[in-house]
Amino acid sequence: MQVGLIGAGNIAQIMHLPYLVEIPETEVAAIADPGTNVVEELGDRYDIPGRYTNSDDLIAEEAESLDGVVIATPMHTHAETAITALEADLHTFVEKPVAVTPEDAADVVAAADDTDAVCMIGYMKRYDPSYKRFAEELENAESIDLITNTVIPPDVGSVIGEVYDNIPADLDDEFLQASGEQRAAQLQAAIGTDDETLTRAYGYHLESICHDVNALRGLFGEVTAIDHVDVFNGWQYLTAQLRYEGDRRCTLQSGATERKWYDERIRVDAPEGSYALEFSNAFIKNTPTEIKIKRGGTEEIEESRQTPSHEESFKLELEYFVECAEGREEVLTGPREAKRDVELIADLIRAHDGRDPVGSY
Template sequence: MKVGMIGAGSIAQIMHLPYLAEIPDIEIEALADPGANTTETLGDRYNVPNRYQDSETLIEEEQNHLDGVVIATPMQTHADLAISALEAGLHTFVEKPIAVTPEDAERVVEVADAADVDCMVGYMKRYDPGFQRFAELVEDIDQIDLATSVVIPPDVGSVLEDTYDLVQADLDDAFIEESMAARQRQCEAAIGTDDNTLTRAYGYHLESICHDVNALRGVFGSVTGIDHVDVFSDWKYLTAQLRYEGDLRCMLESGATDRMWYDERIQVDAPDRSVSIGFSNAFIKNTPADVRVKQGTEETEETIHTPSADEAFKRELEYFKECVEGNATPRTTPTDAQRDVELIADLFREFQGHELVGDPRM
């Protein structure tokens, strides 16, 4: 299986490139990144024969030589690149979120539905053995009183500097300004405002909580309503109460902080027990999630499950390979990813009193 790696930033260097090189029968045939120094250094490191600074050129020139591509570029480029790859007949793995705007997410879904290849979205938590165990334990609960999801990651930049020796792309100021301007335009369009605080908040929280929104979808199904939203502490914090099928309430908390510890967890409370999962730092390899069950109304018993230290990023790439080979179908689909973008955009639209763009029943 021959793949092209599009985007060679932090997550590609930490996870995608080394695991693609490690999985049997996968060859990294092409690499694209706007930093020439990045493509040369990493191309030499992973023996990649075809190197590009323009992602669209990689797709155009290599489409007849590749089976698929892995897209790990900035989120404002995901939709256009995924559409180009799918229209070129390439199996496509695109990192989350699938797009910045609901409209662009819908465009990807339309092209993916018409394509004769698979499209899979990089929600790696859905492939985490800990999450899969958590989902099984929640399924065994007859009555759920409340679900809570908290996402407050640390200062990721300092964590990466302390842990990895990454190749930093040499990019000119004009390129960076153009890229950030595109991100800003898309954030404004997604939530219907040019308020800098709210657009900054949307961009941050979209990237931060789309994993968890998708994980909640995998456990509880579709959101049927938004009961409450607040955005506060400038742009840094968001809280919301979501309503799921069966009238289940879920409290969602998302924040930004300079502190050094990673706080990402989902807890399900039932009359006789609580089931929770605490995710480890997503940027540190092979650090497993802990799943805890605390139960009892008269006596308390607590069990901690650590199913595996298998790396979720590697497991999702292995699953993508199975899809390309025809042995599986995508579990994290463009349609679900579209619904995730719609929901997060609607949290901000609800906060502003705007008309919602998503169908909460989907």
């Protein structure tokens, strides 16, 4: 499978590009990034013949020879780039979130519906062997009393800097300003306000919790109601009370810190005990996700811990994308549910601000 990589920032350099080179069925034939220095150095390092500083140029000039693209650009460019690739009938893997605005997410859904090409969103946690085992364990729960999801990542930049020697892009101030203005305009359009604090809150929490919102969707189905939302400590913290199918209650907690340790977990409390899925640092390769189960509690307590696999979920999702492109699997994390994720997170901010939702619950 001939693949083009669009966007060569941190996650592409750490995960996508090395694994695309490693997977036997894929060959990276082209790369695009606005940083010329990144394109040239990675092109030399991985022997990539097609080199571009513009994604549209890569798609236009390589579409006939490529089978698909992997899009790892900044989130405010995901939708436009994905639509261009799908219109060229290229199998398209796009990093989460699928878009910043629900309207742009809907446009990606429409573009995917108009082609036979695969469109898959990069929710790598859904491909984690521990997540799959956790879902199986939850089937043993008699009923569910409470779901709690906590997402408080570390200072990602400092962690990456200590572990990897990534290539920073040399970008001029004019480009960065234009990109920032495009991002801000989309954030404001999604939440219906230009309030600086809420705009920043939406930008951060959209990028931070969309993985978890999708993981919860895979476990518990659709959100049926947003009962309460609070945004506090400026833009840094968000809490929400949600209801899922079957009137299952969920407390969602999202925050931003400068610390270097990772705190991302899903916990389910049931009458007979608790089930917890504790994610490791997503930017450190092959660190396993752990399952913790406690049963009992009134007289005896039975505790167990499981680490089903050290396989890297970023690699597993790319392998699954290849299988979908080759017709051996059906898309698991497609644009339609990714659109619902964007709607939900936008509606968390809109609910806090007293605005009508864009999604239906």
